[in-house]
Amino acid sequence: MAKPQKGSHLPSKSARHPAATIGSGIFTFLVLICVGGLFAARYGERAFNGPGPLTQEKAVVIPRGAGIRDMADTLEKAGVIDNWFTFLAGLKLTKPTANMQAGEYLFKPGQSMASVIDTISSGKVIQYSVTIPEGLTSQQVVARLMENDMLAGTPSVPLEGTLLPETYRVVRGMSREALLKEMAEAQQKVVRLAWERRAPGLPLRTPQDLVTLASIVEKETGQADERPKVAAVFINRLNKKMKLQSDPTIIYGIVGGRGSLGRPITRTDISTATAYNTYAIDGLPPGPISNPGKDAILAVANPPKTSDLFFVADGTGGHAFAETLADHNKNVARWRAIEAGSRAGAPASPGAPAAAN
Template structure:
C-alpha cells in the first residue's frame, strides 16, 4: 500500500510538472525561423526544435505528441516561432501548418529567360529548371510559396495560370480582330507590353497595331528589333542603330509583314485584355511625348510633327554629342515602304 501510494503521488506530481513545463515559457530569446524538412518524424522534429533552442526538452515534446494522439498531424515546413514560445505553442504551430510564406513578383514584359534567371537567383527555392519555357507561356504576377518549393514547381504554376487566363481572355475577345489564334493574341500583347507601361495607354496602343494589321501595314515596333538581335536576354544595352533597323530577323517588324513567329516577352493580364478588346480609333502612329506617355496620330504628317517635338525634347535633355550619336528608330527611314508607328525606350517608364 505504501509503495502504491508513493507511486500514485509520484505520478501525480510528474503529471503536474509535465503539464506546467508544457505550457511554461520556453528558452527562445527572440523569434526565430526553423525549417522542418519533409519526411521528418516525431523524434527528428523534437531534435530540430531542441537544437534551435525552441524547446528545452525533446522528451516532453515527444511525450505530449503521443499523449495527445497528434503523431500523424505534424506538418513539415518553415515556421516562425515567437520569443519564449512554450512547447504547447510550438506544437500547435506545427500541427496547424502555419508555414512562413514568401512572395515573388514577376514583372510584366520579362522574357522567359529573364524569369528563369530570377527563379535561379532566389535562395529560398530549390532544384533546377529542366528547360527555359517557350516565350509568352508564363503569367507575370505575384506568387506565394514556402521554403522547400522547387523552381520547376514555380514554372509549372506560372504556366498553368497563363493557360487558364489566356483561355478566358480569348473567349471574350472582340470577334472582328485580325488575329487567328490565342497564340497570336499573346504575340501582339507582348509587343504592346514592351511598347508602353501605362495602364491608360495599353488599349490605345493595341488599337494602333490592330489598325495597322487591318491595313496590312508593317507593325514597325522597336521592341521586335531588340528581340530579334538579343533574343531572350531582353535588353540591347544601347540605343537601336540604323543597322539594327535594317537587319532582317524573323522578329524585326520593320522587315517582316504581320506578327513575329513568337511572343517577344511574357505579357501581363492587362496587355492581353487590351489586345482582346482594343480601343476603337483611327490612329496609325505613336511616338514618345516626353512625359512617359505617347503622342498618337492618324496621319503621317501629324506623326512627323510629333516626332519633331520629341526630337526637340531629346535635344534639350541630352548633350549635343549624345543627340548626334543617337540613331533611334524614332527617326523615320529615308524612304519607308510603310510609315512607322514607334516609340523609344527613353519614352517609356523604366520597368
C-alpha cells in the first residue's frame, strides 16, 4: 500500500465548501435582521399605540398648508408625541388615507399617536364662543370683532340692523367677514319668520319697519320682560299718529353708528331735528338705530294688547307705564324726585317717551 508522502495533506472531514460558509453567514444575517425587525416592529407598535408624553391637556395649532412632516415636527415640538419618525411610519402603515386637516386641536394627557391621528383627521377643531350683545350698532359690532385676535381679516361695516346679536361658535383663524355673514343670515331667518307670524293690523308696512321699531325697543329697555310692554306703547302711539319721542333716536341722529353720545341729552338735542329724532319727525325713522335681538323683534311682531301710551323710568332699573297723560305725569314726578340733584335740562327719563304734545 502506498504511504502518503511527507508533507502531503489529506482533506479534513470538517472542512466546508466556501459557498456553504457564505450562505450560512447570509442566513445568519437575515435571521438577525428578521429578529431585529421583529423587535423594532414590536417597539414601534408600542410607541405608536402606547401612552404619549403629554401630562396635561394642550391646544396645538396645525398651520394651514403644513405637510405631514411639518405636522409631525409641530406635534413633537409641542410635546404631544415623542418621535416624529414613529408617528409618520405609523401613519403610513396603519392610516394611509387619513385626511390630516389644519386647525387648532385639543390633545389629552397621555394621548397615543394613533389617537392623535384620529383627532386631527376628524377635523374636530377647538371652537370658541363669541357673544354679541343686543342693541349694538353695526359699527360697534365690527369694532368688537376686531378686538378678538382669534378672528382674521378687516371687514366692511354691514348695514345697520342687519345682524342678529347672539352667541356664535367660531374657530381660530375664522374670517370676521364670514362671521358677519353668518350673523346676517341668522337675522334674515328670524325677521322672515317674525314677519310671517306677525299680529294682524300692525302699523308696519315692511319687515324693515319691523326691524326699525325693534331696534328702538331694544335701546329703550335692558329688561327682557319689558320689551313687549315697550313695543306695545310704540305700536299704540303709531296707531294714534303720535310721535314716538324716543331718546335713543336722538342719540343716533347725532352720532350715527358710533352709538354713544358721551354726554347727557340736552334740551337743544331734543328740539334739533334730524332724520332720526322721533321728537321731531312723525312715525318711524328711516332705518334701524341698532341691531335688535330676537326677543325685541318678536315683541314688536306680536305685542300685547294694552292701552299704554307712556312710560318713564321708575328708579329700579325698569319703567312705569301709563295710559293717560295725567298718570304719566305722576310717574314723571316720582322719577323727578328720585332723580333730584341730577343734571339740569334732562328729559323726563333717560330713553323713555315724554308726554304727548
